[in-house]
Amino acid sequence: MILRKSLLLLGIGSAQIDLILPKNTYKSGECINGYFLIKGGTLEQRIRRIECDLIMDTHSTGKEEILKTSTILSSRGINSGESNEIPFNFCLPMLKEPYKREVSYRLKTRLILDKGIIGKDDDWILIDSE
Template sequence: MIKKWLSRIGIGSARVDLALEKLEYMPGEVVTGQFLLIGGAVEREVKRISCDLMRLNKGTDKETALESITILSSRSIKPEQVERVNFTFRLPEDLQPTEEDVSYWFKTTLHFDEGTASKDQDEIRIVPSDG
């Protein structure tokens, strides 16, 4: 009972980790990898996985969500279970390259049935296209 309550406030809860095949991409390239859903101390019901491509302009300190994907789910994650969900995301063609004042990352959120969530961030580097 205590484990279940603690997991609802995020202690010992299931978590998400986005594992990408690489960390450097060109604009318009397809990003592939897997969401790893990792069970915590108690079984949890997963409602959805959302993933946002984020950009930070360090000059203005402005974060912008450029594009998002959502995977609806009605699965249970058992304690200590690891489940894999394939991830595919086409980057926008008009991304400017990563520079000193511009950075990009994927912000992933695993949403549970009780309204709580687990979050993960994975920075990527955008390089100029060859053409």
């Protein structure tokens, strides 16, 4: 039991998160309705919050820009081996020129658990002009 708790502090065997989206192409300003799939790790853990950022990556400069953030606060627990779905609703901002050759977009998700343990997920999306 002590070994499992020690491994959790290193992120080994902790709960995992996956953002499930209905499609991967959206229009500027469109609302996305999906869900977070959370799978329990080796021990019960407490979910503190889920953060999701819309990030614009500019390949020519290597620059990342956070365009919008969504945070869900929580105090629920997740048992070992359990799976939970949490609804995800996110409205994309209106972008003047969403589709550019050197730019890509992703939703970067972080699952913050008790004791600061973090699970991560990246989902690349395409944003077309209206």
